[in-house]
Amino acid sequence: MAENIENLAADNGDFLDPYMVKKKERRRQKAINERIEGEFELNLNAMIDMMTVLVTFLIQSFNADPITVNESADLRIAKSTSDLALKDSVAISISKKSVMLQDEFVVSIVDGAIDPSNLQSAESSIIPLLQQKLQERLEQNSMWAKQLGRPDERLATLIVDKDTPYKVLIQVMTTASIAGVQNIRFAATKRGQGAVVKKAP
């Protein structure tokens, strides 16, 4: 250290600033240590740029639909060319295993059919438990609509698994109509018209 100070003094031939000398020495030592120990500073600029782009893209494509359609192995929705957007409504899901109102389990489906014990009678299409829960939900929604000064649309969106038999669909739709639902929509994955498909053999 003392040698360095003397050398510097000799080189410059003027007043020696001990502070600067110490600082230069510390920097040199730090650089040596970094080279030896591999402690290089990571340049994070590229990573931050990439993350910003990704976050922006994800926020842009973030699903802001009023109804969340969560597909699973038991609930694969059909494809449709319709371009009608999802609307805030009562969501009824019909999967391979159950009928759900919003996120609440209502009745189970076994082998593609609703157990007759859950129907009003063996020949009936009405599911009393679904009717009761749906009526409660619709009354709640009507109350909210009245308080907020919005029209009471009594709309239900059916999120139906693509393999659901027509009989189960009609049972749910009939029950919904009796419970007071006035408009029914099916949720579907949007597909374009004009796409090329694989030809059948």
Place this chain on the structure above:
Amino acid sequence: MTDQNQAPISEENHEAFLARRAEKRRGRAHRARHEGDTPLNLIAMIDMMTTIMFFLIFTAVLSETSTLEVTSAKAPSAAAGAPSDDNAVKVPKVTVYISSDGFRVLDQTNNPDFAAKFAGPIERCGGGAADGTKPTICMREGLAETEPLIARLDYAALYNQLVKIRLEPTWFEGFGKDGNNVVSIGADAEIPFEVIVKTIDTARYILAPDGKADPGTPSAASNVSAFLLGDGKSPGPDALEKSKFAVKPAAGNPKKNERFDLFPFPSLVAARPSGG
């Protein structure tokens, strides 16, 4: 490395040194403020962005969901109204019934013209009068029964049949009035939902057949064959899938396109008991 090792500094020099050091520090602080030289601590920001990114990746739904409006089996249907004028042409109320052997195209008003022209099996399916035993549109040929029903049903032929019905000059003007542009869809109990949705999609709008000249605006005087897929013979499924919607500029907004209605309002009717 102690102070003892450093070169001796006189009192005068020491004061000058302190003054210069203070000046340098002021200069550094000024530069830091004005040149943005302060190292920014990015760790908190990176942490936050990583968390947001993972949340968005896990919650992102990249496929777009749309909805299909239908009238239900028991809800009051737009099709319920009957023509108000008894002397008016009876416009058929079309029903498409889906079975495991094909589509049956029926008319709820029992219009004799409809029964004679459109309800019977099409030429490919043997032709003849409608007696209920044979479907109007039979299954596609050359496909094994193990193939899914949605692949075996002849949607392109169904589309052609519906276009012929819709563009029939006798009742063309009557469609759209009194809810006649509703198509009722019925099916056997076991028919899967995706088949229903595809049938609704097929029946809703008029297409511009792929590879053909623009068929123009549908009217009572239209050349029906210009609207038919595969020249009306035996169109394959690709003829339906490749064709785009026929469109015209929307009335209020010329920048937007409007589709031509075929039977845009589907109404589902009760299921037929299994095996019936």
